[in-house]
Amino acid sequence: MKSIPSSEPGSLRCLTGLGFNSLEHGLPSWVRNLEARPEIAALNYELTRFDLYDLYDSASSTKATTSIQNHSLSVEGVFVDKTQRVGKAVQHRGWEHVHEMLQNWLDMAEVDMSSVTSQALFSRPKARSFWRTIVGDPLIESEQSCRRLVQKDMEDLRCWLSSLLESKSAGTNPPMGPLIWSMLPVIYGRAMFLTQQGHIGMCYPDSRIGDEVWVLHGGKVPFVLRQIQEHDRRIALGMPGYVFVGDCYLDRFMDGEAIQDGRSRRQSLLIQ
Numbered sequence: 001m002k003s004i005p006s007s008e009p010g011s012l013r014c015l016t017g018l019g020f021n022s023l024e025h026g027l028p029s030w031v032r033n034l035e036a037r038p039e040i041a042a043l044n045y046e047l048t049r050f051d052l053y054d055l056y057d058s059a060s061s062t063k064a065t066t067s068i069q070n071h072s073l074s075v076e077g078v079f080v081d082k083t084q085r086v087g088k089a090v091q092h093r094g095w096e097h098v099h100e101m102l103q104n105w106l107d108m109a110e111v112d113m114s115s116v117t118s119q120a121l122f123s124r125p126k127a128r129s130f131w132r133t134i135v136g137d138p139l140i141e142s143e144q145s146c147r148r149l150v151q152k153d154m155e156d157l158r159c160w161l162s163s164l165l166e167s168k169s170a171g172t173n174p175p176m177g178p179l180i181w182s183m184l185p186v187i188y189g190r191a192m193f194l195t196q197q198g199h200i201g202m203c204y205p206d207s208r209i210g211d212e213v214w215v216l217h218g219g220k221v222p223f224v225l226r227q228i229q230e231h232d233r234r235i236a237l238g239m240p241g242y243v244f245v246g247d248c249y250l251d252r253f254m255d256g257e258a259i260q261d262g263r264s265r266r267q268s269l270l271i272q
Contacts, residue, residue, distance in 0.1 A: 022036060048140075060256030080199075129200045186202060211226045240269050241269070
């Protein structure tokens with residue numbers, strides 16, 4: 001696995017992962033707290049996600065133009081949506097716990113668990129979006145090989161989901177294989193969220209209702225930001241101020257859709 005770089009010209013890849021908005025040492029929210037010591041499983045899954053992010057291009061190959069103003073990071077991007085609900089987070093790898101979180105997310109998204117056994121599963125937009133979000137849309141075939149899901153994978157995914165839910169009922173571990181290897185890095189330490197417009201994604205568990213999802217220039221994936229209220233802002237430079245919460249997966253916004261939408265307006269903002 002690659003290590004996370006301190007900087008890449010025109011890229012915001014260095015803003016992905018754990019350790020941001022730590023509220024420690026007076027650090028700005030966009031500066032990683034290097035003294036944080038995540039557990040080894042969380043770190044391993046973070047590094048896997050970092051590699052998987054090469055499969056996405058949410059910013060449609062735009063380059064970041066950044067500057068630092070009074071300890072705030074100036075960036076540009078497109079607003080996508082606001083979070084409306086945030087579910088519970090997967091905190092460890094025990095399958096009883098994972099099944100409990102999946103049930104919480106199914107209830108939150110109002111997806112019928114029994115629909116997995118239906119051949120028509122992926123003809124239902126909400127169910128299709130839900131289960132694609134659970135595996136993050138990549139398929140890890142081996143330690144050296146990963147790719148995006150394609151149509152021919154859908155029946156394999158449906159069958160695997162059926163066995164996953166059967167294992168929940170039986171109180172056993174699900175069958176291992178590429179889809180398990182793909183799912184665990186996506187959901188470990190993460191929470192499902194729903195947006196006001198009905199989109200489904202995965203975020204860090206400290207996200208809150210009302211946080212905003214942005215596609216920032218130079219980003220492989222979207223980011224969750226929290227707007228700072230006017231009376232709390234430390235600076236007044238004519239741009240909205242935000243706290244950086246972290247990267248996220250938002251289904252249907254991983255391949256440049258927000259940037260390419262002619263109705264979207266590019267905005268400049270400050271992350272404090």
